[in-house]
Amino acid sequence: MKTIIVNGIVVTMDSQGHIYDRGYVAFEDGKILETGPMEAGMITEDAHILDARGGIVMPGMVNLHSHLGMVSFRGLGDDCKDRLRVFLLPMEKKAMDAELTYLSTRYAVAEMLLGGVTTVVDMYYFEEEAARAMDEMGIRGIAGETIMEDPTCDSPDPKQALAYARTLMEHYKDHPRIRGCAAPHGTNTCSEETLKAAWTLDREFGAPFTLHTAEMDYEMTYFRDQYHMTPVQFLDSIGVLDSSTLAAHCIHMTDEDIQLFALKGAKAAHCIGANSKAAKGVSPVSAMLAKGIAVGLGTDGPASGNTLDIITQMKLCADFHKNETRDRSAFPAKSIVELATIKGAGALGMDGITGSIEAGKQADLVLLETESASMFPVYDPYSALVYSASPQNVDTVFVDGVCLVKNKKLVKADLAKLRSELAEKMNRTEFGKIKKF
Amino acid sequence: MKTIIVNGIVVTMDSQGHIYDRGYVAFEDGKILETGPMEAGMITEDAHILDARGGIVMPGMVNLHSHLGMVSFRGLGDDCKDRLRVFLLPMEKKAMDAELTYLSTRYAVAEMLLGGVTTVVDMYYFEEEAARAMDEMGIRGIAGETIMEDPTCDSPDPKQALAYARTLMEHYKDHPRIRGCAAPHGTNTCSEETLKAAWTLDREFGAPFTLHTAEMDYEMTYFRDQYHMTPVQFLDSIGVLDSSTLAAHCIHMTDEDIQLFALKGAKAAHCIGANSKAAKGVSPVSAMLAKGIAVGLGTDGPASGNTLDIITQMKLCADFHKNETRDRSAFPAKSIVELATIKGAGALGMDGITGSIEAGKQADLVLLETESASMFPVYDPYSALVYSASPQNVDTVFVDGVCLVKNKKLVKADLAKLRSELAEKMNRTEFGKIKKF
Numbered sequence: 001m002k003t004i005i006v007n008g009i010v011v012t013m014d015s016q017g018h019i020y021d022r023g024y025v026a027f028e029d030g031k032i033l034e035t036g037p038m039e040a041g042m043i044t045e046d047a048h049i050l051d052a053r054g055g056i057v058m059p060g061m062v063n064l065h066s067h068l069g070m071v072s073f074r075g076l077g078d079d080c081k082d083r084l085r086v087f088l089l090p091m092e093k094k095a096m097d098a099e100l101t102y103l104s105t106r107y108a109v110a111e112m113l114l115g116g117v118t119t120v121v122d123m124y125y126f127e128e129e130a131a132r133a134m135d136e137m138g139i140r141g142i143a144g145e146t147i148m149e150d151p152t153c154d155s156p157d158p159k160q161a162l163a164y165a166r167t168l169m170e171h172y173k174d175h176p177r178i179r180g181c182a183a184p185h186g187t188n189t190c191s192e193e194t195l196k197a198a199w200t201l202d203r204e205f206g207a208p209f210t211l212h213t214a215e216m217d218y219e220m221t222y223f224r225d226q227y228h229m230t231p232v233q234f235l236d237s238i239g240v241l242d243s244s245t246l247a248a249h250c251i252h253m254t255d256e257d258i259q260l261f262a263l264k265g266a267k268a269a270h271c272i273g274a275n276s277k278a279a280k281g282v283s284p285v286s287a288m289l290a291k292g293i294a295v296g297l298g299t300d301g302p303a304s305g306n307t308l309d310i311i312t313q314m315k316l317c318a319d320f321h322k323n324e325t326r327d328r329s330a331f332p333a334k335s336i337v338e339l340a341t342i343k344g345a346g347a348l349g350m351d352g353i354t355g356s357i358e359a360g361k362q363a364d365l366v367l368l369e370t371e372s373a374s375m376f377p378v379y380d381p382y383s384a385l386v387y388s389a390s391p392q393n394v395d396t397v398f399v400d401g402v403c404l405v406k407n408k409k410l411v412k413a414d415l416a417k418l419r420s421e422l423a424e425k426m427n428r429t430e431f432g433k434i435k436k437f
Numbered sequence: 438m439k440t441i442i443v444n445g446i447v448v449t450m451d452s453q454g455h456i457y458d459r460g461y462v463a464f465e466d467g468k469i470l471e472t473g474p475m476e477a478g479m480i481t482e483d484a485h486i487l488d489a490r491g492g493i494v495m496p497g498m499v500n501l502h503s504h505l506g507m508v509s510f511r512g513l514g515d516d517c518k519d520r521l522r523v524f525l526l527p528m529e530k531k532a533m534d535a536e537l538t539y540l541s542t543r544y545a546v547a548e549m550l551l552g553g554v555t556t557v558v559d560m561y562y563f564e565e566e567a568a569r570a571m572d573e574m575g576i577r578g579i580a581g582e583t584i585m586e587d588p589t590c591d592s593p594d595p596k597q598a599l600a601y602a603r604t605l606m607e608h609y610k611d612h613p614r615i616r617g618c619a620a621p622h623g624t625n626t627c628s629e630e631t632l633k634a635a636w637t638l639d640r641e642f643g644a645p646f647t648l649h650t651a652e653m654d655y656e657m658t659y660f661r662d663q664y665h666m667t668p669v670q671f672l673d674s675i676g677v678l679d680s681s682t683l684a685a686h687c688i689h690m691t692d693e694d695i696q697l698f699a700l701k702g703a704k705a706a707h708c709i710g711a712n713s714k715a716a717k718g719v720s721p722v723s724a725m726l727a728k729g730i731a732v733g734l735g736t737d738g739p740a741s742g743n744t745l746d747i748i749t750q751m752k753l754c755a756d757f758h759k760n761e762t763r764d765r766s767a768f769p770a771k772s773i774v775e776l777a778t779i780k781g782a783g784a785l786g787m788d789g790i791t792g793s794i795e796a797g798k799q800a801d802l803v804l805l806e807t808e809s810a811s812m813f814p815v816y817d818p819y820s821a822l823v824y825s826a827s828p829q830n831v832d833t834v835f836v837d838g839v840c841l842v843k844n845k846k847l848v849k850a851d852l853a854k855l856r857s858e859l860a861e862k863m864n865r866t867e868f869g870k871i872k873k874f
Contacts, residue, residue, distance in 0.1 A: 009874045019874075021874050054874075071813070071814075072814065074813070074814060074825065075814065075815060075816045075817055075820040075821055075824065075825065076816045077816075078769075078770060078817065078820040078824060079765065079766050079768075079769035079770060079820075080765075080766065081764075081765060081766045083765070107810070107813075110810060111810035111811060114810055115810075273756065275760075276756040276757065276759065276760040277755065277756050277759055277760075277765065277824065278759070278765050279759040279760050279762065279763050279764050279765040279767070280760070280763075281760065281763070282760065302811075306811065306820075306824035306825045307811045307824070307825060307827075308810075308811070309811075312752075312827075315749075315753075316752075316753070316756060318714065319710065319713035319714050319753060319757075320713065320756075320757075320760075322713065322714055322715070322716040323712075323713040323714075323716050323717070323718065323719065323757075325716065326716045326717075326718070327518075327716050328516065328517075328518060328520070328714065328715050328716040329516050329517065329518045330716070331516075332515075332516035333515060333516060371852075371853070372829070373544070373547060373548035373551055373552075373745075373852060374548060374743065374744045374745070374746075374828075376508070376511070376544075376856055376859075376860075377508075377509065377511060377512060377860070377863070377868075377873050378512060378873060378874040379512045379513045379514075379871060379872070379873055379874070380512055380513075380515065380874075381874055383512040383515045383516075383743075384512055384874075387512065387515060387714065387743035387744075388511065388512065388743045388744060390744075390749075390827045390828060390829055391811075391827060392809070392827055392829035415808075415810060416808070419813055422813075423813075423814070426814070431814075434816060435816070436814050436815060436816055437446045437456075437458050437491075437815040437816070437817075437818055437821075
């Protein structure tokens with residue numbers, strides 16, 4: 001049976017920038033049939049009708065970079081100088097296992113869905129478990145198995161991690177929503193051989209080649225001292241910088257790096273919340289966009305950016321880039337919503353199936369209510385989304401036409417239960433020894 | 438009858454930084470009686486018990502700078518370069534009147550209460566109407582009548598604006614929650630005579646002397662060209678910089694300005710959201726705090742920062758200042774919560790009555806639920822408040838012990854009705870001619 005969302009402010013994010021007020025979106029069997037301004041007689045008995053009551057209907061948002069298995073780290077040593085080595089790596093070694101990854105990813109996906117994210121790129125360990133959690137929760141996602149030179153919590157060496165990734169990618173290669181990929185940890189935490197092997201594997205499966213790039217000061221120093229190159233130049237020099245590359249962070253990009261990205265068609269996941277909280281600087285996104293580079297938004301993991309919704313990132317993105325460029329007209333709200341939706345989808349090569357509301361695309365849809373206090377008046381729906389909205393405005397979410405959030409609650413799962421199962425597991429690990437409130 | 442909030446994470450913000458987990462707060466007749474860890478037998482029948490269910494109980498937040506009468510401007514021309522002159526000033530001249538100020542302020546106060554703000558400094562026109570709205574809504578507030586050299590929507594000249602302010606201040610001088618003040622618009626939009634007259638009037642009533650300071654590029658240029666001074670030096674030179682001064686924005690502060698603030702005991706309202714969105718730069722708050730200057734947070738008006746809650750400002754404040762100082766340990770979460778509460782109260786000389794949970798203070802209290810997805814786990818309640826919370830986590834709010842928000846809804850008013858009355862009025866003004874969604 002057909003579903004029609006009616007009486008919405010339909011922000012399509014199509015290439016003409018259509019907004020239909022009041023508009024409708026009709027979908028069936030997971031696919032959008034049509035969208036447009038409301039017409040007389042369209043509410044019929046052979047369709048399931050959802051009244052948007054003047055709320056904003058937008059494409060599901062795309063989160064290009066996260067570590068969903070890390071919910072149990074959220075808020076741990078947030079303001080500690082060398083947090084990665086003091087808190088994150090030791091706890092990962094001691095506590096992380098398949099079950100914790102599964103339960104954490106399930107909870108993280110719930111949080112993302114409740115905040116309007118319908119597509120996510122994950123990058124962590126035990127990604128078979130992450131993929132299973134994503135699948136069960138109904139989100140669209142890419143499960144990136146992290147490949148690293150050092151032993152990790154799921155693989156003693158990169159060879160075994162690559163083998164794990166291959167199995168995962170085989171497993172999900174025909175799945176309608178989930179795919180696997182081999183995700184090298186970073187430019188300087190993998191050998192040249194490992195980077196090439198991961199890239200070759202990703203190419204075999206047509207998967208994105210995603211890794212941390214130009215994020216850390218010491219990463220920049222390492223490549224300068226070792227190779228007289230930037231990390232981006234290094235990736236290019238070994239032949240793994242191309243249109244399948246989805247580089248996370250891209251903070252310390254030189255003009256030459258940006259040229260290389262544009263030339264090779266590489267993509268960037270911009271994680272402004274995590275980067276600024278970690279005092280790492282602001283990625284030169286305006287320069288990248290000016291060169292036509294596909295940039296989308298990422299939350300980073302819950303240990304880094306703390307929240308997993310893209311609405312929070314949109315506001316941060318606008319404020320940081322306007323301030324950075326000293327131009328209040330820079331990065332107008334519409335351009336930010338593009339990063340969150342159609343450009344994010346484009347960075348994954350998935351803009352043919354998601355990222356905008358257009359006939360033929362999958363029905364990945366979000367309805368935000370405009371009844372909350374800050375959502376009045378609405379002169380410009382893009383402004384309202386970027387400057388006034390919060391993740392709790394998300395009322396209803398569909399992925400592939402399946403309703404996963406309704407009235408601000410999960411439809412197929414119970415958040416409190418997901419939380420108590422995660423908490424119970426955490427208490428059986430090293431996390432149980434840390435004081436929690 | 439006594440009320441006891443039980444089973445909370447009580448973040449007191451007292452000088453010793455006490456957190457009681459699980460703790461209670463008892464209050465009666467508007468005043469806090471006691472707070473501490475839960476004890477056996479404390480839940481008795483002669484008290485009204487509110488179960489916090491593990492949520493965070495914190496002092497009500499302080500919003501040091503706003504223009505509450507401007508809700509009808511929110512989202513209008515957000516990304517326009519010269520927005521002030523293109524949109525704001527002309528619409529203010531055409532549409533603003535006493536009734537619109539009243540209805541807008543009432544709505545804005547509702548929004549603030551729902552976001553956990555219990556004390557606000559307003560600065561706009563028709564402040565008798567703003568004060569009335571604040572009084573009716575139950576918030577604690579200072580209604581600052583704007584004094585300007587140019588004719589405004591409520592006064593043809595500064596003399597009449599000052600007379601208006603005097604009447605307002607007389608009217609509210611014995612009110613338990615509301616006070617008036619004479620608020621000069623800015624350092625360069627008032628004559629020296631007007632600044633002095635406003636300051637003298639504020640001194641007569643013991644009111645804060647609040648004005649826009651060191652906010653605009655052209656303000657800096659004007660004082661440099663005209664006086665070879667900064668605006669702050671100018672204020673000092675005419676004798677109006679003292680411990681009653683609450684300077685809003687303070688973006689372009691020199692080291693000498695900061696020295697002067699410290700010497701004179703002047704205070705700053707930091708509006709990071711509005712400043713960054715307007716691409717104006719980041720106020721040197723760490724330098725000000727290092728000199729012992731009282732700094733609190735402000736949202737600025739709904740046309741500038743779009744949201745009116747302080748939780749959103751806390752996250753922006755942390756992210757911007759950590760990034761600015763390139764130090765992730767700078768501005769730890771606790772220091773940000775201080776700005777939002779006890780330091781904000783201190784900037785108003787009101788830290789004897791609000792801003793922390795301590796026996797003898799007024800019961801200005803906020804309960805945030807920790808059941809929303811992003812509020813798990815809680816290793817550190819300050820981190821949870823700054824990095825994970827959103828205004829919609831606010832569940833219950835008391836001002837002077839009166840419950841104004843319960844279960845995330847206004848207790849004494851209906852948000853939809855406040856909105857429809859505001860919308861109906863807007864439609865009878867110039868705002869009615871602008872397309873709204």
